[in-house]
Amino acid sequence: MDNRSMIVNQTHLSFLDQLVKDSRPFESCAILLGKCDKGQYFVQEIIPTQNEESSEIRFTIDDNRLFEIYKLADDKNMSVIGIFHSHPSLPFPSETDKVYMKINPVPWIIKSTTTNEMRCFISEDQKNGNENNMISEIEIKVRD
Numbered sequence: 001m002d003n004r005s006m007i008v009n010q011t012h013l014s015f016l017d018q019l020v021k022d023s024r025p026f027e028s029c030a031i032l033l034g035k036c037d038k039g040q041y042f043v044q045e046i047i048p049t050q051n052e053e054s055s056e057i058r059f060t061i062d063d064n065r066l067f068e069i070y071k072l073a074d075d076k077n078m079s080v081i082g083i084f085h086s087h088p089s090l091p092f093p094s095e096t097d098k099v100y101m102k103i104n105p106v107p108w109i110i111k112s113t114t115t116n117e118m119r120c121f122i123s124e125d126q127k128n129g130n131e132n133n134m135i136s137e138i139e140i141k142v143r144d
């Protein structure tokens with residue numbers, strides 16, 4: 001871990017808990033809106049998104065819906081700062097996740113529906129000619 005962090009409050013945590021419960025048995029997903037300043041990602045709003053796959057092991061978000069969310073963020077003067085989804089296993093990125101994390105290099109929060117543990121990861125950009133898909137973990141901080 002480094003000095004980057006994903007900052008959420010108790011309301012966000014309860015919201016995500018409920019979202020996971022409501023989506024069962026499928027994977028749930030949501031887009032996190034907020035602001036990013038010097039590696040500190042402040043969540044301000046969470047937009048739940050329908051899992052187009054109705055799958056227990058993977059998720060897809062409709063392109064039009066994603067476009068709407070980017071526009072909504074823009075209207076609210078926020079940015080898309082993260083992507084949330086749940087796993088019916090441990091909260092680590094799957095091989096498929098890693099591919100999409102590279103395409104969407106924002107922090108990804110994964111919540112395990114088996115252990116309830118939540119972790120956050122980001123795909124690093126490949127500046128130094130590093131062809132490997134480098135994934136770093138980011139600390140999740142809960143305030144108030």
Ligand SMILES: [Zn+2]
Nearest residue numbers: 085087094097
């Ligand atoms: Zn996943």
